[in-house]
Amino acid sequence: MTTTEAPPKTPQGPTPAKRTFAFIRNTWRGLTSMRTALVLLFLLALAALPGALLPQRKLNAPKVDEYISAHGWWGTLLDKLEFYDVYSSIWFSAIYLLLMISLVGCLTPRSFEYVKAMRAKPVLTPRNLARMPHYRLGRGKSDVAAEIAAVHKHLSGWRRIEREEADGVRTISAERGFLRETGNLVFHFSMLGLIVFFALGKMFGYEGQVIVQADGDSFCNSGIYNYDSFNAGLRVDGTDLDPFCVKVNDFTVRYTPAGEPEYYHANIQYQSGEDLETNTWRPYGLEVNSPLRTAGDRVYLLGQGYSPQFTVTFPDGTQRTQNTQWRTVDPTTMLAEGATKFDQPGVTDEVQRRTRQLAITGLFAPTAFLHGNVLTSSAPELNNPSVAVDIMRGDLGLDAGRGQSVFEIDQSLVDDGRLKKVARENLKVGQEIKLDDGTKVRFDGVNHWVSLQVSHDPTQGFVLGFAIAMFLGLGASLLVKRRRLWVRVKPGTEDEPGTVIEVAGLARTDQAGYGEEFHRISERLISGQKG
Amino acid sequence: MPINETLSTYSDWLYTTAAAIYVVALMMTLIEQGFGAKGRLATERAKLRARELVGAGGPPTEEVQAEQRTSGRPERIGKMGASLLVLGALLQLSAIVLRGLAVHRAPWGNMYEYGMAVTFITVVTWILVMWKFPVRHLTGFLLLPVVILMFINGTLLYTIAAPVQPALQSYWLVIHVSAAIIGSGVFLVPGVASVLYLFRAAYEKDETKYARFASKLPAADVLDRIAYRTTIFAFPVFTFGVLCGAVWAESAWGRFWGWDPKETVAFIAWVVYAAYLHSRATAGWRGARAAAINIVGFAAIIFNLFFVNLVTAGLHSYAGVG
Numbered sequence: 072m073t074t075t076e077a078p079p080k081t082p083q084g085p086t087p088a089k090r091t092f093a094f095i096r097n098t099w100r101g102l103t104s105m106r107t108a109l110v111l112l113f114l115l116a117l118a119a120l121p122g123a124l125l126p127q128r129k130l131n132a133p134k135v136d137e138y139i140s141a142h143g144w145w146g147t148l149l150d151k152l153e154f155y156d157v158y159s160s161i162w163f164s165a166i167y168l169l170l171m172i173s174l175v176g177c178l179t180p181r182s183f184e185y186v187k188a189m190r191a192k193p194v195l196t197p198r199n200l201a202r203m204p205h206y207r208l209g210r211g212k213s214d215v216a217a218e219i220a221a222v223h224k225h226l227s228g229w230r231r232i233e234r235e236e237a238d239g240v241r242t243i244s245a246e247r248g249f250l251r252e253t254g255n256l257v258f259h260f261s262m263l264g265l266i267v268f269f270a271l272g273k274m275f276g277y278e279g280q281v282i283v284q285a286d287g288d289s290f291c292n293s294g295i296y297n298y299d300s301f302n303a304g305l306r307v308d309g310t311d312l313d314p315f316c317v318k319v320n321d322f323t324v325r326y327t328p329a330g331e332p333e334y335y336h337a338n339i340q341y342q343s344g345e346d347l348e349t350n351t352w353r354p355y356g357l358e359v360n361s362p363l364r365t366a367g368d369r370v371y372l373l374g375q376g377y378s379p380q381f382t383v384t385f386p387d388g389t390q391r392t393q394n395t396q397w398r399t400v401d402p403t404t405m406l407a408e409g410a411t412k413f414d415q416p417g418v419t420d421e422v423q424r425r426t427r428q429l430a431i432t433g434l435f436a437p438t439a440f441l442h443g444n445v446l447t448s449s450a451p452e453l454n455n456p457s458v459a460v461d462i463m464r465g466d467l468g469l470d471a472g473r474g475q476s477v478f479e480i481d482q483s484l485v486d487d488g489r490l491k492k493v494a495r496e497n498l499k500v501g502q503e504i505k506l507d508d509g510t511k512v513r514f515d516g517v518n519h520w521v522s523l524q525v526s527h528d529p530t531q532g533f534v535l536g537f538a539i540a541m542f543l544g545l546g547a548s549l550l551v552k553r554r555r556l557w558v559r560v561k562p563g564t565e566d567e568p569g570t571v572i573e574v575a576g577l578a579r580t581d582q583a584g585y586g587e588e589f590h591r592i593s594e595r596l597i598s599g600q601k602g
Numbered sequence: 603m604p605i606n607e608t609l610s611t612y613s614d615w616l617y618t619t620a621a622a623i624y625v626v627a628l629m630m631t632l633i634e635q636g637f638g639a640k641g642r643l644a645t646e647r648a649k650l651r652a653r654e655l656v657g658a659g660g661p662p663t664e665e666v667q668a669e670q671r672t673s674g675r676p677e678r679i680g681k682m683g684a685s686l687l688v689l690g691a692l693l694q695l696s697a698i699v700l701r702g703l704a705v706h707r708a709p710w711g712n713m714y715e716y717g718m719a720v721t722f723i724t725v726v727t728w729i730l731v732m733w734k735f736p737v738r739h740l741t742g743f744l745l746l747p748v749v750i751l752m753f754i755n756g757t758l759l760y761t762i763a764a765p766v767q768p769a770l771q772s773y774w775l776v777i778h779v780s781a782a783i784i785g786s787g788v789f790l791v792p793g794v795a796s797v798l799y800l801f802r803a804a805y806e807k808d809e810t811k812y813a814r815f816a817s818k819l820p821a822a823d824v825l826d827r828i829a830y831r832t833t834i835f836a837f838p839v840f841t842f843g844v845l846c847g848a849v850w851a852e853s854a855w856g857r858f859w860g861w862d863p864k865e866t867v868a869f870i871a872w873v874v875y876a877a878y879l880h881s882r883a884t885a886g887w888r889g890a891r892a893a894a895i896n897i898v899g900f901a902a903i904i905f906n907l908f909f910v911n912l913v914t915a916g917l918h919s920y921a922g923v924g
């Protein structure tokens with residue numbers, strides 16, 4: 072650890088090369104000093120703070136947009152300064168890179184010193200032991216050799232060396248607590264490893280979310296277009312995802328009487344590796360705290376919701392049934408909203424088609440509660456499923472090439488008059504509406520959907536390993552005390568036979584706590600009793 | 603299994619009683635702090651003697667001091683206060699246990715239960731500190747934040763006994779949350795000790811500063827030692843809690859670290875405490891600056907508990923506060 076503050080003054084008129092060298096050296100010294108490390112630690116803490124206070128794009132992008140529009144120029148400025156992407160911002164990365172450089176600069180010399188210290192013998196016994204922070208003087212009854220032997224026995228756990236002084240005086244200097252420094256180095260190196268592998272994981276990992284109907288619908292990790300949303304690391308282009316497939320057969324949820332969810336369970340089947348070729352499906356019970364781990368990826372059960380099922384019977388007798396996920400608007404009552412969209416089959420004329428498309432939009436309530444004609448839900452379970460729907464007919468804009476939300480219709484088409492409301496009704500399961508052209512829309516019932524997340528992080532095992540090493544190192548470096556102990560045994564005089572024993576101690580680290588131990592040891596050494 | 607309402611009601615009563623007892627203990631120990639002049643002088647004398655003894659290899663300072671603080675009426679009141687504190691802690695422990703029995707799970711699944719356990723740990727830590735150091739007369743300063751926390755917790759944050767949502771049904775709830783509780787609960791002690799340290803250190807530098815208040819505090823190095831020792835206990839426990847949180851997050855939320863607000867502030871608190879430990883090894887940063895850093899660390903812990911649970915919406919927002 073370099074704690075040299077004032078850099079040596081450069082003599083008069085150094086050459087530019089020398090000056091550059093001195094500058095580099097001083098910068099390096101400054102950067103690797105403990106003081107700089109402290110300042111950097113503070114900066115890191117400070118820089119992480121906005122991430123907890125401001126909405127973050129990674130976690131909640133719509134909220135960021137909302138925040139920006141609510142705060143005018145200030146919101147935009149924060150965006151320019153990367154305050155909504157704190158942890159990938161230039162300034163945050165700069166601080167932690169500097170901290171890592173500082174750490175490396177700090178650890179390299181310390182490691183050399185450590186090796187040297189491990190080889191070195193305990194230091195000489197000082198002349199005047201009474202000046203040490205801990206000191207004790209006593210007398211022994213036997214002779215010097217016996218006392219010294221007893222001291223060796225008492226200090227068996229210590230690294231020690233015996234030396235002979237003039238006039239038959241013998242000393243032992245002992246040292247203990249090297250594990251502290253070992254732990255300290257392990258801690259810091261592991262922290263370095265953890266940061267590096269964390270960053271690698273971010274580069275080579277990905278996360279994708281997808282909604283799957285829990286009625287036997289399946290999903291395959293074969294390309295990013297199978298996902299509803301996909302977050303990839305810098306080095307992932309989505310071309311070689313680990314192939315596997317998942318089929319969701321059912322989903323069970325139980326609520327407490329107060330309406331809190333208490334149990335989620337999805338019976339799924341999956342195939343990966345060779346199973347893909349032989350088309351073998353293996354069963355798995357997916358729950359919130361037990362993701363499926365297969366093909367190096369993990370599949371999580373993240374959320375759930377309802378998909379009302381509708382059947383449309385067109386005037387020509389053709390039928391279409393659809394089962395589209397609606398999104399939950401109130402998680403406590405599971406009231407949901409959405410739009411189920413139909414295209415009449417067999418209509419080839421483009422213009423005709425665009426007047427006949429249908430959308431069923433509105434609300435779904437698992438336990439319907441009607442307030443007048445307004446539908447709400449009074450509980451999350453399927454006690455009395457109902458929908459309150461508007462049937463829209465006309466051009467849904469599905470061919471416009473513009474991506475549409477599955478949960479909504481394009482409001483601009485309604486405003487244009489290209490999409491018109493042709494009915495509004497509340498339906499229970501099995502009920503149907505007849506439209507003016509003879510089309511019938513029936514509410515068949517309801518299914519569950521689940522949202523799954525697939526996560527891929529090739530380095531998380533390493534991160535865990537480093538974290539454990541870091542923790543163990545931390546324990547050793549905080550709990551082990553480095554301390555020294557010296558014993559000097561002098562032969563007694565004629566009038567006072569026996570020996571004179573001096574014991575002294577010095578804590579190399581924090582003074583705290585050595586007093587009691589020293590007291591105990593010196594007591595034992597001087598009285599020579601008690602084991 | 604249904605919630606046992608009777609047990610949960612008893613738990614509530616015990617909690618309230620414990621808080622009331624702490625208030626009485628607070629006042630009693632404040633009396634000792636305010637009027638225990640004789641004992642204080644005895645302490646000073648004992649310390650001088652102890653210093654001489656230590657110089658000659660005598661027993662550590664603390665023991666001598668502890669024996670000296672017995673005389674005088676304020677000291678007797680202080681002692682009663684300390685006994686009441688132990689009684690209060692026992693009642694609070696019973697409140698926690700009954701709550702657990704009532705809900706058939708570890709009793710720290712929402713913010714009320716969490717706060718109940720954190721303040722309990724603080725009180726237990728303080729009892730242990732009192733046992734080692736002659737600081738009984740400071741109990742009031744520690745109990746003040748404890749009582750405030752317990753009051754807020756028992757009124758604003760009170761939640762009726764209920765089972766927890768699926769994400770919390772895991773043995774990690776027991777491991778991760780108890781580590782966080784122990785870490786946070788213990789951290790309150792160095793936080794208070796560091797505040798007192800700042801007053802005392804200013805006074806020791808210039809005897810006219812805070813003279814009436816700070817002259818009655820223990821020496822700055824005693825306060826510093828209390829802060830350091832409790833911090834190096836709490837820091838690894840807290841670290842363990844954060845690591846277990848990451849392992850749990852990997853199986854519950856799909857990633858081990860995602861800069862969720864609670865994770866972020868835990869990270870900040872961790873870095874600040876690491877800075878505290880470093881500052882004690884850095885020339886020019888020991889003493890008052892280190893104490894200030896420790897206080898900042900504790901502020902981060904409290905911020906994490908209240909602000910992040912109640913104001914921001916993250917994955918950790920299952921505080922159960924409506």
Ligand code: HEM
Pocket residue numbers: 072103104105108112170171173174177178255259545548549580872873876879880883
């Ligand atoms: C996030 C970053 C860091 C954390 C969390 C951290 C944590 C710790 C901890 C907990 C200790 C034990 C303190 C003690 O012995 O009482 C320690 C010691 C130490 N650290 Fe760090 N550290 C970090 C970065 C650094 C950096 C960048 C340097 C060097 C520039 C450094 C140098 C040291 C040194 C020299 C010690 C030994 C202090 C002593 O003598 O007790 N650390 N660190």
